[in-house]
Amino acid sequence: MSVFKDSGHLFRLVxxxxxxxxxxxxxxxxxxxxxxxxxxxxxxxxxxxIAAHPIHFAGHQTxxxxxxxxxxxxxxxxxxxxxCEACHGPLAKHADDPSIQPAKLDTAVLCVRCHAASAAxxxxxxxxxxxxxxxxxxxxxxxxxxSPAISAGGAK
Amino acid sequence: MNIxxxxxxxxxxxxxxxxxxxxxxxxxxxxxxxxxxxxxxxxIDISKCIGCGNCVRxxxxxxxxxxxxxxxxxxxxHVTDWHLxxxxxxxxxxxxxxxxxxxxxxxxxxxxxxxxxxxxxxSPCTQVCPVGAxxxxxxxxxxxxxxxxxxxxxxxxxxxxxxxxxHPQKKVADKCTLCYxxxxxxxxxxxxxxxxxxxxxxxxxxxxxxxxHEFLRTHNVQILKPQMATGAKVFYNDLDGSxx
Amino acid sequence: xxxxxxxxxxPNEITLYWSVLIVLYPYITGLVAGAFxxxxxxxxxxxxxxxxxxxxxxxxxLAFLVVAPLPLQLHLGHPERSFEMYFTPHxxxxxxxxxxxxxxxxxxxxxxxxxxxxxxxxVVMAQSSSGLKRWIYQVLTLGSHNISExxxxxxxxxxxxxxxxxxxxxxxxxxxxxxxxxxxxxxPWWSSPLMPVVFIFSAxxxxxxxxxxxxxxxxxxxxxxxDMLCMDTIASYLFYIFIIDFSLExxxxxxxxxxxxxxxxxxxxxxxxxLYFSQIVLQIFVGTLTPIVLLALTQVLKLPEIARKRIYTVxxxxxxxxxxxxxxxxxxxxxxxxxxxxxxxxxxxxxxxxEGLLMSIALTILPLFILWVLVKLLPPWPEKVQSxxxxxxxxx
Numbered sequence: 001m002s003v004f005k006d007s008g009h010l011f012r013l014v015x016x017x018x019x020x021x022x023x024x025x026x027x028x029x030x031x032x033x034x035x036x037x038x039x040x041x042x043x044x045x046x047x048x049x050i051a052a053h054p055i056h057f058a059g060h061q062t063x064x065x066x067x068x069x070x071x072x073x074x075x076x077x078x079x080x081x082x083x084c085e086a087c088h089g090p091l092a093k094h095a096d097d098p099s100i101q102p103a104k105l106d107t108a109v110l111c112v113r114c115h116a117a118s119a120a121x122x123x124x125x126x127x128x129x130x131x132x133x134x135x136x137x138x139x140x141x142x143x144x145x146x147s148p149a150i151s152a153g154g155a156k
Numbered sequence: 157m158n159i160x161x162x163x164x165x166x167x168x169x170x171x172x173x174x175x176x177x178x179x180x181x182x183x184x185x186x187x188x189x190x191x192x193x194x195x196x197x198x199x200i201d202i203s204k205c206i207g208c209g210n211c212v213r214x215x216x217x218x219x220x221x222x223x224x225x226x227x228x229x230x231x232x233x234h235v236t237d238w239h240l241x242x243x244x245x246x247x248x249x250x251x252x253x254x255x256x257x258x259x260x261x262x263x264x265x266x267x268x269x270x271x272x273x274x275x276x277x278x279s280p281c282t283q284v285c286p287v288g289a290x291x292x293x294x295x296x297x298x299x300x301x302x303x304x305x306x307x308x309x310x311x312x313x314x315x316x317x318x319x320x321x322x323h324p325q326k327k328v329a330d331k332c333t334l335c336y337x338x339x340x341x342x343x344x345x346x347x348x349x350x351x352x353x354x355x356x357x358x359x360x361x362x363x364x365x366x367x368x369h370e371f372l373r374t375h376n377v378q379i380l381k382p383q384m385a386t387g388a389k390v391f392y393n394d395l396d397g398s399x400x
Numbered sequence: 401x402x403x404x405x406x407x408x409x410x411p412n413e414i415t416l417y418w419s420v421l422i423v424l425y426p427y428i429t430g431l432v433a434g435a436f437x438x439x440x441x442x443x444x445x446x447x448x449x450x451x452x453x454x455x456x457x458x459x460x461x462l463a464f465l466v467v468a469p470l471p472l473q474l475h476l477g478h479p480e481r482s483f484e485m486y487f488t489p490h491x492x493x494x495x496x497x498x499x500x501x502x503x504x505x506x507x508x509x510x511x512x513x514x515x516x517x518x519x520x521x522x523v524v525m526a527q528s529s530s531g532l533k534r535w536i537y538q539v540l541t542l543g544s545h546n547i548s549e550x551x552x553x554x555x556x557x558x559x560x561x562x563x564x565x566x567x568x569x570x571x572x573x574x575x576x577x578x579x580x581x582x583x584x585x586x587x588p589w590w591s592s593p594l595m596p597v598v599f600i601f602s603a604x605x606x607x608x609x610x611x612x613x614x615x616x617x618x619x620x621x622x623x624x625x626x627d628m629l630c631m632d633t634i635a636s637y638l639f640y641i642f643i644i645d646f647s648l649e650x651x652x653x654x655x656x657x658x659x660x661x662x663x664x665x666x667x668x669x670x671x672x673x674x675l676y677f678s679q680i681v682l683q684i685f686v687g688t689l690t691p692i693v694l695l696a697l698t699q700v701l702k703l704p705e706i707a708r709k710r711i712y713t714v715x716x717x718x719x720x721x722x723x724x725x726x727x728x729x730x731x732x733x734x735x736x737x738x739x740x741x742x743x744x745x746x747x748x749x750x751x752x753x754x755e756g757l758l759m760s761i762a763l764t765i766l767p768l769f770i771l772w773v774l775v776k777l778l779p780p781w782p783e784k785v786q787s788x789x790x791x792x793x794x795x796x
Contacts (some may be wrong), residue, residue, distance in 0.1 A: 006551040009519065009544035010558065018544065026679070028487045033304075042291035046301035047191070053337035056218045057346045090346075103298045108795055113208045114352055118257040120232055120266035121206045125353070151201045152365055192735035194616035226411045245742055246407040271410075280586055287484040306484065307477015310495050316586035318410025318739055322417055327477030384585060400740050 056090035059083075063095065070146055077147030078126075087145065107139040183308045184265070189340045194295040195362040196334055197389035199349075199371060200270055204355035207232060207268035212252040212295045214350030218335060225321040226250040227332040228272040228347050236264035243398040255256060269392075269399050272347070273319040273332035274297060274380060277387030281311035281320060290329060296361070296389065297336050302328045313400075361389070407743025416735045416747050419755040420728075421471035425575045425601065425765055427727045428468045431767075433574035434607010435461040435564060435598070438634070443563040448634040455780035456618070457611045463771035465506055471763055475755055481603050494580045505573045509566040515540070516559040518778050523547045526553015534779070574603040581730060582644050588663035589734040594652045601645035606723035608638045610693075613716040616709065618775070628705055635712050637694040638719070650725075663686065666741040676742060679729045691715035696733050703709075 006009075038044025060083040064071045067084070074080050085091055087110055093101045117127040128134075134141070142150055207230055215221060215228045228388060230251030234244040248255065251268075258266055258326070275298045276391040282290050282298060289305035293297050299390075305328035323330040335345035344358045359368035371393070378395040379388040391398075403414050439457035441447045473479050489496035515522075522543050526537035575596040581587075581594025612634050619626045656664060658796075671679050694715040698708050732747050748757035 003550075003554075006546060006548055007554050008552070009542055009546055011553070012296050012542040012544055013512070013626070020507075024486070031483070032487050036288070036488055039294055040291055041288040041488070043288075043301050043304055046291075046299065046304065047293050047336075049303075050299055050333060050336050051299075051340045053219075053333075055338060055341075055343070057214060057343075057349045058389075059338075059343045059349060074235065079352075081354055085214075086350045086352045112179075113210070113254055114206055116254075116257055117205070118266075119260040120255060120258050120268065122203055125206055130384070177407040207469070216465075224414075229411050231408075245740065247408070248413055251410045280584075283492045284584070286490055286497065286499070287481075288488050288490045289484075293471075303482070304484065306481050308472075308475075308495065308578075309477075309495070309554070312417045314410075314584055314586055315494045316739055321412040321415070322477060400742070 011096075012048065053093050055120055057085050058092040058095035060085070063091070066095075066098070073144075073146045079146060111139045111143075111145075161205060165354040175263075179371075180280065181342045183338060189342075191294040192358050193362060194339075195370070195389075196275065196296050197359045197361050197391065198272070198275075198334070198345075199357040199359050199391050201355045201357075202267055202269060202392060204353045205230070205268040205270055206355075207251060207255045208352065209251045209254045210251050210350040210352060211270060211347035211356060214346040215332075216252070218278040218346035219333070221330075222294055222312055223322050225324070225330070227330070228270060228383075230255075230268060231269045231271060233256075233396065234261070234270060235263070235399060236328060236345060240396075265396075267396060269395070270347075271317065271319070271380075273334070274386065274388035274390045275316055275332075276335055277383065277389060278394050280314040280316065280384070280386060284310045284314045286310065293336070297339075298331075299333055299336060300329050300331065302330070305329050317384065317388075321379060329331075359391075371387050404746025405651045405746070407738070408740060409738040409743045409745050410740055413735075413738055414745050416732070416745070417734060418731055418751055419475060419747075420757065420760045421475040421755050421763070423724070423728045423731045424471040424573075424760050425468065425722055426731070427606070428464050428471070428763075428767065429574055430599065430603030430723065430727070431607045431610050432461045432465045432468060432505075433570040433603040434609075435464070435611050436607070436680075437604050438611050438637070440563050440567050440570070441637070441706070443560060444567065448456060449629050452612055452627045453634065455517065455608075455616050455778075456615055456775075458517065459780060460511070460611055460614060461607075461772045462514060462773055463508060463767040464511050466770055467763060467767040469502065470766070471760070474759065495582055496578065498576050498580065501569075501573055501576050503571050505566075509562060509569045511580050512779070513559055513562045513566060514754070516562065517557045519555055520547045520552055521778070522533055533777075559578065562657070570602055574600050586739060587734050589667055589737070590730065592652060595730075596647060596748065598645070598648050598652065601641060601648055602723050602726055604641050605638065605645050605719060607640065608634060609614060609716040609719040609723075609786070612638065613688045613720070614771070616713060617717075622783075626709065628708070631712055632679065635695055635698060635708075635715075636740075638715075639692070639699060642688070642692050642695065642719070643766055647693060649688075663741055666737050670737050671746060675729055675733050678725050680735070681700050681723055682725035683729055687725050691718045691722065692696065694718075695794070720747075 033043045033045070036042065037044075047146050048118035063084040072085070074082075082112070087105060088102055091102050112130050113129075115127050117129045121127055139145075159349075160190055167356055186300050196278075209230060212226065212230060217228055217296075223314065226276045228250075229247055231247045232251070232255050236242075236244075242262050246255070255268075275292075275296060276291070277296065279292060282292055285291075286308065287304060287306060288298045289302075290311055302323075307322055307327045307329065309329065312322060318332045320329055324329065335343075338345060339358060345356075348356045357368070360366045361368065366374050368391075373393065375393050377391045377393050379391060380395075381388070381400065436458045438450070439461065441448050441452050442454045476482055485496055485499045489498075489499060519541075522537050522540045524547075526534060526541050526545070529537060577585065578596030578599030581590040581599075582592050584590045591679055616626055616631070656667070658715055691714075694711050697703070700709055704709070735745075736747065737744050752758050
C-alpha cells in the first residue's frame, strides 16, 4: 500500500503527539492533589486547612467563663451587648494563657471612637462633643465603661 | 477563681470544642460541625452602624490583612436631597480609624455602609478562576485555596463589589473568609464580635431557629447591586438607594 | 504617598492588578492570529499575489505565538503553579479554556502546517547541511526522508485541510482573548458581546500590518526587490479589514453613547480625561483614521511605487501603534474607574520590575529575535544563487 508508505511521516507525527498526550496525562495524574474534586472543582482539603487558621478573638463566651463578675456588671447596663473584645481587643492569647496581660486601655481614645458627636451617626445613638462635655476630665471619672450610666453607680 | 480555665470551658460545649481544636492545631477540628447543615450569610443593619471602624480593625487583627487592603471596610455616604446618583463617598483607610466628625446637613443625610465579601451563591469570581483555587464551600462561604492560587487576578476583575485583592506578600488572591476558622467552631466572625452596636450579625440561613428569618420577614432588606444577579448573601437593612 | 485617586474608589481597587504585560498579551496573540489569517488567504482562497509572504507570515505567527504566554506567565503571582491551568482546568473559566485553545493552535495547527510546508526543504537540508544544523533538521524530519511526489501531494492535501481548520482556530484563539474581557459582567468597559469580534478584526489588522512591514524590512535587508503586486494586495486587504474593524468599534461606541446606561457618565469622563491621549488621539486619530486615509489614497490614486512603499510603511507603523493603544485602552482603561462609578485611579508603570516597561520592551523584541532564528533555520524564500541579482527572489 503506497498510500500508507507515502504518508508514513504523518503517522510518525501522530505517534509523537500520542506519546506527548500520554505523558501529559501521566504527569497530570501524578500532580493533581488527592482531595481535588472531593466536593467540587477544588482541593477539598483546603476547607479544613482554612478552618484551622489560628483564632485571635476569643469570643465573649470564653471571656465570661473567667470574668463572670464583669459579665454580671455589664448585664444590666447600656454596654450589655458590647462584646469584651470590642474594646479590649483580640485576647485569645490571654484566654489561652492568663499570665499574658492585656494592654491597658486609654478611655480618651476608646470612648470617642463610638461616642464623639457626628451627624453621620444614627440619631438615637448617645454621642457627645467630648471637649465641651467633660471639660477635659477622663471619661471614666463619671462613667464606668462596663456600665456607663451615671445613675447605675458610676465612679465618683 | 479556683476552677481552671479548661474546666470552665467544659461548661460551654461550643466554645470548648473550638478551644480544644485551636490548641491542638488540628485541621480536623470541630467534630460536631457538619458543612451540609449550614448556609452562611450576614445581616448588616445600616441604622445601627456608627462608623467606629471596630470591624475593620478586628478583621485586620484576626486575619492578618495587609495594610492598604481590606477584607471588610466601611464607607460613609453623604447624599444631598434628591441626588441619589451622585453620593459623596469616603472611606479613609477603609474606615479603620473611624471618620471625621460632621455637622448636620439640613439639605442631606449621612450614613455608614460596612462592606465585605457578599459570599454570593452565584459568584462571578469563582466562575472565572481558571484552576479551581477559589470556590463556594458546601456551607456557602466563598473561599480561596491560597496554596493553589496562581495569582492571575482574574477573580479580582470579576468581583463587582471590589472585595478581592492580591496579597502583596503572598502574591495570591485574598478576601473575606467570613472567618471560616471561627464560624466552623461555633464562634461568630471577628467583625461581628467586635461590632459594639450589633450592626453586623452572622446568620445561618439553613438554621430555622436563626433570628435572621424573623428579621427578613419583618424588615425591608436589600442586597448590593442586585442587577448583577450574583446571589449575594450579605443582607442590608435600611439601605439607601444611592449605595453601590 | 499620592495614590492618584480622584473621587471614590473601593479601597481594594486603588491598585491596578493587570499591568502592561496584560496589554501585551492580547497584542501579541492578535499578531499571531492576523499573520496566520493572511497566510491562510493564500492557501485556502488561492490568492497567488501574496504568495511571497506566505511562509514569512506562518513563521511570524509561530514566533509570536511562542512568546504569547510569556507576559501572562510573568504577571502571575505564582508562575510555578501555571501548570495547574492544564491539570485542573476550570470548565467555567474563559482563561482556563484559553490554555487549551492555545495548545491546539500551536501544536495541531501552526506547527503542523509549517512542518508539512517545509518538509521537503527539511529533508533536503538534513542531507546537505552539517554539524548542529544537520542534527536539528534530522530531528525535524522525524526519521522519514520520504519526499516522493506522492508523499508531497499528500502533504499538500493535508496541509490544505489543516489551514482550513486553522482559520476558525485562529478566530477562536483571538476571539477567546476577547471573551476573557467581554464576559466580565462586573466591568461595563469590558462587558460586551462585540468584544471578541472587535478583537478578531483588530487582530487581523495588526497581523497583516506586521507581516507587511516585516516583509518590506527583510527584503531591504536582503537587498532584494519588493514584490509590489504582493504589497498592493496586502495593503488592500488591510484597508478593507481596517474599515470593518473601525466600523465595529464605532458601533460599540455609538451604542454606548446612545444607551447611556449607569456606567456611561463615568466611562465618558474617563475617555475625555485619563484615556484622552491613548484613546482619542493615539487609537482613533493616529492609529486608525490616519492609516485608513493613507491606505484609501493608495486605493483611489495611481501613485508611483516609491510613494506607495512609503505610505505602506507609515500606515503599517501607525496601525501597530493604534492597535497597541486599543489593547492598552481596553486593559488599563478597564481598571482606571471604580466599579462604584464614583471615581478614578491612576496606573503607574514600573520600570525595571517583573511587570515593568523594560520587561515589556524585551517581550516585544523577543519574537523578532525568534523570527530571525526561524528565518535562518527555515528560509521562507529560496536562497539567493548569487548576491546582487534580486529578480529571482519573489518568484519562489
